[in-house]
Amino acid sequence: MRDHFLVFGAPVLTEEDLEAVLATFRSGWIGTGPKAAEWEQTFARYTGAKHAVSLSSCTAALHLAMLSLGIQPGDEVITTPMTFCATANAILHAGARPVFADVDPRTGLIQPAEIERRITPRTRVILPVHLAGRACSMREILALCEAWGLALIEDCAHAIETLYEGQHAGTFGRAGCFSFYVTKNLTAIEGGMVITNDQDIAEQIQTRALHGLTADAWKRFSDAGFKHYEMVSLGYKYNFPDVHAALALSQFKRLETNLQRREAIWRRYDAAFANLPCLIPPPPEPGTRHARHLYTLLLDLDALTISRDRFLDELHQRNIGGGVHYLSLHLHRYYREQFGLRPQDYPHALWHSDRTVSLPLSAGLTEADVADVIEAVTDVLTRFKR
Numbered sequence: 001m002r003d004h005f006l007v008f009g010a011p012v013l014t015e016e017d018l019e020a021v022l023a024t025f026r027s028g029w030i031g032t033g034p035k036a037a038e039w040e041q042t043f044a045r046y047t048g049a050k051h052a053v054s055l056s057s058c059t060a061a062l063h064l065a066m067l068s069l070g071i072q073p074g075d076e077v078i079t080t081p082m083t084f085c086a087t088a089n090a091i092l093h094a095g096a097r098p099v100f101a102d103v104d105p106r107t108g109l110i111q112p113a114e115i116e117r118r119i120t121p122r123t124r125v126i127l128p129v130h131l132a133g134r135a136c137s138m139r140e141i142l143a144l145c146e147a148w149g150l151a152l153i154e155d156c157a158h159a160i161e162t163l164y165e166g167q168h169a170g171t172f173g174r175a176g177c178f179s180f181y182v183t184k185n186l187t188a189i190e191g192g193m194v195i196t197n198d199q200d201i202a203e204q205i206q207t208r209a210l211h212g213l214t215a216d217a218w219k220r221f222s223d224a225g226f227k228h229y230e231m232v233s234l235g236y237k238y239n240f241p242d243v244h245a246a247l248a249l250s251q252f253k254r255l256e257t258n259l260q261r262r263e264a265i266w267r268r269y270d271a272a273f274a275n276l277p278c279l280i281p282p283p284p285e286p287g288t289r290h291a292r293h294l295y296t297l298l299l300d301l302d303a304l305t306i307s308r309d310r311f312l313d314e315l316h317q318r319n320i321g322g323g324v325h326y327l328s329l330h331l332h333r334y335y336r337e338q339f340g341l342r343p344q345d346y347p348h349a350l351w352h353s354d355r356t357v358s359l360p361l362s363a364g365l366t367e368a369d370v371a372d373v374i375e376a377v378t379d380v381l382t383r384f385k386r
């Protein structure tokens with residue numbers, strides 16, 4: 001057994017990252033400024049979007065993306081219950097009501113037919129999540145948006161590298177929202193981004209990210225000379241500092257090599273777990289690129305004597321950290337009580353939520369780490385087989 005604990009979702013940080021942060025630190029300009037602007041340009045070029053606005057988090061990105069569409073109290077936004085609570089919380093922050101649509105039991109992705117079932121005259125937005133880095137059925141979802149006159153906002157927190165028919169995740173609708181939190185495929189410690197092809201949305205978000213001050217407010221202390229600034233809307237404090245942007249730009253250089261490393265780990269896991277009492281992730285849908293953010297097994301509970309939570313305890317005892325992505329939102333007390341939801345309202349999400357377990361997939365894992373994960377998972381699933 002491993003002699004020290006393998007942390008789930010550990011970031012890969014290098015000396016080069018540190019040097020980039022230090023260089024910005026030493027430049028004297030550590031708040032939002034030229035590095036944040038460079039990161040926005042880099043990310044817009046990478047995704048093929050016309051505009052990119054960096055923010056303090058993906059939660060902020062989702063919140064402002066919805067405000068920029070003029071969401072009002074009483075409006076409904078259809079999203080998936082198989083996501084991090086931030087997705088649905090941001091809908092509430094914007095004053096709208098989150099309406100969950102059930103998922104594909106195997107992939108956990110929102111199902112277009114279930115979205116259609118939940119559309120009402122109050123529906124304004126469809127907000128799919130590319131769970132684990134797997135692209136949602138964008139063709140079907142876009143068709144629904146078109147048929148019902150709805151806006152599309154994509155939660156791309158897991159999907160920095162995701163492609164669907166050659167097109168980048170986040171570019172299909174009005175806005176795409178990304179996260180650079182510690183555990184994501186690229187980290188700035190904290191950070192987010194909205195991409196959009198709509199100049200008006202980009203400008204609104206930029207303004208609202210800094211108190212509602214005129215868009216170039218950060219320039220006011222630069223060497224361009226003193227400028228008055230004016231508040232034009234009620235904004236928030238969601239700006240992205242340059243020290244974080246320097247880390248993001250440095251991490252970006254390794255985005256593709258890190259993805260290749262995670263793909264290699266993924267193949268080893270697939271081969272090792274294929275014949276155990278669990279389902280391995282289905283291969284990426286044809287015409288898509290999977291961002292390999294989370295490697296998730298679905299435990300075959302009928303063939304095991306233990307629950308998923310006990311499985312995680314057993315992994316932990318073998319010094320391997322695992323995760324759950326996610327406990328379906330309709331099972332959380334807040335959502336249950338606020339919206340009167342019952343477990344059986346979303347049977348596929350319930351099924352997926354009870355069985356899903358995420359294994360370590362960081363590009364920083366050594367071959368020995370991967371072997372340790374395989375040994376521990378194999379041991380637990382063999383020992384507790386019915």
Ligand SMILES: *Cc1c(COP(=O)(O)O)cnc(C)c1O
Nearest residue numbers: 057058059084086157179180181
């Ligand atoms: C991490 C995450 C978010 C929130 O990102 P932050 O940058 O931490 O605000 C939103 N949605 C999903 C699916 C996530 O995994």
